[in-house]
Amino acid sequence: MAEHSVVAARKHRRDPAAVAAQPRMADGVDAAVNEVQPSRVETVPDRSTIKPECRELSARNHPMLKTRECRHGAVQGPSYRSLSPPWMTLCTHVVLKLIHVGSRDHGSRPRVTSDARCVPIGCRSYTRSPMAADLISFARGAPSADILPVEAVREAAQRALADDWKRALSYGTGIGHPGLCEWVADRHGLADPSQVMITNGSLEAGAMLFQRLIEPGDRVVVEQPSYDRTLLLLERLGAERVGVALEEDGIDVAALERVLGEGPRVKLVHVIPNFHNPAGCTLSAAKRERLVELAAEHGFWIFEDDPYRELPFDEQPPPTMLSLDGSDRVIHSSSFSKTVSPGVRVGYLAGPEEEITKLAQRANEVYISPNMLAESVVWELCRSGALDENIAFVKGALRERRDALVEALSERLSEAEFVLPGGGYFLWLTLNDDVNCEELLAAALQERVAFIAGCDFMLEGGRSSLRLSFASVPAERIGGGVGRIAKALEGLRAASPA
Numbered sequence: 250m251a252e253h254s255v256v257a258a259r260k261h262r263r264d265p266a267a268v269a270a271q272p273r274m275a276d277g278v279d280a281a282v283n284e285v286q287p288s289r290v291e292t293v294p295d296r297s298t299i300k301p302e303c304r305e306l307s308a309r310n311h312p313m314l315k316t317r318e319c320r321h322g323a324v325q326g327p328s329y330r331s332l333s334p335p336w337m338t339l340c341t342h343v344v345l346k347l348i349h350v351g352s353r354d355h356g357s358r359p360r361v362t363s364d365a366r367c368v369p370i371g372c373r374s375y376t377r378s379p380m381a382a383d384l385i386s387f388a389r390g391a392p393s394a395d396i397l398p399v400e401a402v403r404e405a406a407q408r409a410l411a412d413d414w415k416r417a418l419s420y421g422t423g424i425g426h427p428g429l430c431e432w433v434a435d436r437h438g439l440a441d442p443s444q445v446m447i448t449n450g451s452l453e454a455g456a457m458l459f460q461r462l463i464e465p466g467d468r469v470v471v472e473q474p475s476y477d478r479t480l481l482l483l484e485r486l487g488a489e490r491v492g493v494a495l496e497e498d499g500i501d502v503a504a505l506e507r508v509l510g511e512g513p514r515v516k517l518v519h520v521i522p523n524f525h526n527p528a529g530c531t532l533s534a535a536k537r538e539r540l541v542e543l544a545a546e547h548g549f550w551i552f553e554d555d556p557y558r559e560l561p562f563d564e565q566p567p568p569t570m571l572s573l574d575g576s577d578r579v580i581h582s583s584s585f586s587k588t589v590s591p592g593v594r595v596g597y598l599a600g601p602e603e604e605i606t607k608l609a610q611r612a613n614e615v616y617i618s619p620n621m622l623a624e625s626v627v628w629e630l631c632r633s634g635a636l637d638e639n640i641a642f643v644k645g646a647l648r649e650r651r652d653a654l655v656e657a658l659s660e661r662l663s664e665a666e667f668v669l670p671g672g673g674y675f676l677w678l679t680l681n682d683d684v685n686c687e688e689l690l691a692a693a694l695q696e697r698v699a700f701i702a703g704c705d706f707m708l709e710g711g712r713s714s715l716r717l718s719f720a721s722v723p724a725e726r727i728g729g730g731v732g733r734i735a736k737a738l739e740g741l742r743a744a745s746p747a
Contacts, residue, residue: 396642471483474714585627664681686713
């Protein structure tokens with residue numbers, strides 16, 4: 250079995266306290282499994298009667314109308330986190346709403362029910378097909394709609410447009426919203442807000458950092474497994490990706506030291522320290538300290554990719570490597586996608602002031618400023634205390650889902666081995682060596698359940714591993730979903746020659 254999959258489901262079944270305590274893109278099956286709310290709109294404008302520029306805007310920017318290319322070259326369906334324009338969610342819906350109003354003389358105007366939802370132009374309906382409606386998806390790394398803070402965001406948006414409207418509706422600079430920079434700096438104990446820049450989500454933050462630091466042929470260490478979009482970004486930049494295995498307490502530091510001692514210089518080490526995506530593990534305090542020491546000794550950058558830090562179920566994670574860094578070799582990234590919602594598309598970078606200034610200058614050259622309206626809304630959530638209230642609620646919901654998943658695996662897939670995630674969204678499990686999880690996924694989709702096969706997160710290997718997102722499935726449906734995976738596995742084995 251893989252080194253990072255070391256705790257068996259059977260162990261958790263015998264340990265009630267543990268249970269009680271709590272490249273193809275990884276979202277490649279989203280086109281079939283997106284859990285989209287059924288339309289509340291009674292009529293939809295006729296696409297043929299709408300102004301061409303309106304059709305072009307909606308098709309170019311709206312997430313329901315986008316396609317993308319997977320690692321193997323096949324076209325995939327919509328994804329809320331593609332590398333397309335980052336303002337395409339919260340603010341695109343606002344723009345589309347305005348377009349609907351302006352297009353009332355060019356087709357039938359939709360009559361919207363009291364919750365004021367509106368179907369985007371060109372999208373006939375949000376209604377799912379019967380199969381998609383019954384499909385249980387452990388594939389998507391996003392919370393299900395029932396735990397999104399719609400009321401808190403609505404109230405924050407109203408306050409932003411009442412108290413901060415000039416900044417919210419104007420161009421900013423490359424650093425983003427100054428108030429939010431100050432809040433992030435305070436959250437991390439940084440002396441100067443100039444060490445922070447706000448970005449259109451943390452994926453864009455990572456992409457900008459890689460584009461600045463990485464040249465073709467540079468050696469970059471990535472954990473194995475690792476976030477699939479990181480692997481894709483680095484591949485596109487021509488980096489030499491060097492995989493280092495994960496252990497139960499994070500990256501294998503001894504193996505990393507061997508990599509540092511051989512071959513060309515390592516330029517950057519990418520680490521997801523808390524509640525890893527996809528592996529679920531957390532980097533120990535001792536390993537964090539050693540990584541910071543190694544960065545100072547060997548002169549490489551640490552990219553501390555940390556979107557799940559705010560979502561522990563029990564103990565708080567160890568201090569960030571950013572807080573331990575005395576040599577200005579750590580750049581930290583995080584996101585409000587996990588603590589507010591994916592649709593706000595607000596993330597940030599924090600690190601040495603000189604590097605942040607250069608990155609902010611590049612951002613200003615590319616898009617002038619990030620999404621000031623979304624950042625103003627997030628700032629209102631932060632300074633009002635609503636963010637912390639939502640974090641507490643979301644942690645409770647996610648812990649319940651994690652526990653339901655562990656219990657279901659113990660009952661229905663007792664061969665599964667995994668690290669018990671102490672927070673976050675994901676559980677990575679490894680099945681017996683006879684299982685090909687790509688074949689299992691095909692069989693599982695026939696049973697109307699989805700997950701991500703492990704090979705998508707690996708440079709090589711991962712054949713018998715898979716990632717389950719418990720964030721995307723309400724607790725009461727998780728047992729049924731695991732049961733469907735078990736049924737698909739039974740069928741696959743029954744059909745295979747002995």
